[in-house]
Amino acid sequence: MRRREYADMAAAAIDRLALYASRVEPVTHMLTGACLSRALGFPRRARFATLACVIAAELPDADYVYRLGGPVTYFQHHRGWTHAFWSLPLQAAFVVALMYGWRFARRRWKRRRSHDDPPPFRPVLLGCMALLAQLSHILLDWTNNYGVRPFAPWNPRWYAGELVFIVEPVLLLVLGGALLLPFIFSVTDAEIGIRRTRYSGQWIAAIALVVMVALWGWRWQQHDTAIHIAEQQEYAGGRVLRVSANPYPVNGYRWHMVVETPNNFQTGAVDTRNLVMEMDQQPTPKPATTLSTLAAKHSLLGRAYLDWSRFPVTTDMGTVGENHPEMDLQPQERAFHDVLFQDLRFGYDIWNLHGQASRALSGEAWVNDQREVERMYLGSSEQNP
Known part of the structure; x- marks a missing residue:
């Protein structure tokens, strides 16, 4: 099997995993x-x-x-x-x-x-x-x-x-430990001859739930701090319309930011520990509306995606042949317009996946010359006809 086929299989597996973990x-x-x-x-x-x-x-x-x-x-x-x-x-x-x-x-x-x-x-x-x-x-x-x-x-x-x-690995560790520790204690008690309590571990489980709620409360505070930092910045696109702070796992001080202005979207990362924001080099312009994007927005994929997405970017990527030169396509398929749906909230890398999680939550609609959607994809998975 060729190296590209292995890469495609790996990408599809990551897409499914990321979609499952959505x-x-x-x-x-x-x-x-x-x-x-x-x-x-x-x-x-x-x-x-x-x-x-x-x-x-x-x-x-x-x-x-x-x-x-x-x-x-x-x-x-x-x-x-x-x-x-x-x-x-x-x-x-x-x-x-x-x-x-x-x-x-x-x-x-x-x-x-x-x-x-x-x-x-x-x-x-x-x-x-x-x-x-x-x-x-x-x-x-x-x-x-x-x-x-x-x-x-x-x-x-x-x-x-x-x-x-x-x-969130922290929650997995806390909740899993609350259920595992009583079992470990019961084994230890059996070794030294102490009679086991039938319904043990109640207080440990209660503490785990309190820790989970406390973690949410602390993250809420950091979230508000990240929003405040982003709102105080100056943006080339003009005044701030909306801001979204999206969490990273484990590190509660780091947040992926999406800021909407009248002309574009600015993404970046906020460090609430040091109270600084590092912006991505280029803002994302609000793409122009074309006949192909209008047709794609009225498809099953477009309606579902725009209903869910908070910061959607719908882009006419040109012809499918130009955007996907690696695919084995028929001549008429290469002439379809490829419309890409993205939500900027998920445009950041986690665990060195290099954007695969974002790709799994993006969509593509292939629009023909009659402004009809011929194919729909979520990530690399095609929708059944």
């Missing part, structure tokens, strides 16, 4: 659900409480099933009705039904019960616990810069706290 990765959600259950003492009150909370904390991301309809279809429905407040009671009821099924299966398997009497099966209480875990999912999704729309369909507006990166 939702808070499932580990953080499930760890939060488990910590909520343990911190609030749910296992003492209802059977299968922790299992219900873990499932409920990740269940809103079941919208990933839309990926079967293609990347643009998934992008259109991502963080849609499954992340809306009205649907959470229905999802909680589904979790309770799953627990009923699990209870029935355990009885059929005739599993030997432990010597300690388990708590009773309380479906109403389980439903309330599941609902709380699902609310934690919405809150976690709100804290990153991708956003969430909890009041859809009546209010389709996207809300984003822009506090933590989509994958």
Whole structure:
């Protein structure tokens, strides 16, 4: 296999990973659900409480099933009705039904019960616990810069706290440690002959949740500082219209900034520790509207992208043949106009991926001479016809 084919495969894999991670990765959600259950003492009150909370904390991301309809279809429905407040009671009821099924299966398997009497099966209480875990999912999704729309369909507006990166190693370490430490302590106690406490680790889980909220509060303060620093700068494009501060993982003092002026967008990085902003060399001009960009904006991709994007840049890149000379295309395909959709909030490198995460959240529409969209791409993945 040629080197270019290996490179294309690697780029496609990174695109899919970045698109998958555009939702808070499932580990953080499930760890939060488990910590909520343990911190609030749910296992003492209802059977299968922790299992219900873990499932409920990740269940809103079941919208990933839309990926079967293609990347643009998934992008259109991502963080849609499954992340809306009205649907959470229905999802909680589904979790309770799953627990009923699990209870029935355990009885059929005739599993030997432990010597300690388990708590009773309380479906109403389980439903309330599941609902709380699902609310934690919405809150976690709100804290990153991708956003969430909890009041859809009546209010389709996207809300984003822009506090933590989509994958935050600090939260993974804190929440994972809160669940791992009690297990380590129980092994140590068994070695020295101390009787194990059945529902241990409640206070450790509670401390982990407090640390998570404290991290959000500190990031909120740094976010506001970054916004203030960016607003005080002078820009060639004129006065400041809007500002967005987008977080980096781990380092809460560094923020990717997007500043809109009447004539262009200025990007850069703010260091809130030293109270300085380093601007990118060239601002991004607001591209002119062409017939091709108008056609692309009215496509499925264009409508979904412009509904979600906060700082969209829609650019007519010229013909596909000029923009993608490496692709094996038919002559008529090379003459299509390539319209690129980008959101400047995600135009920064993370973990030396060299823009691959940004590429995964960009879109392309190929427009023919009749101003019809022939092909649509999200990242390097083509939408099914």
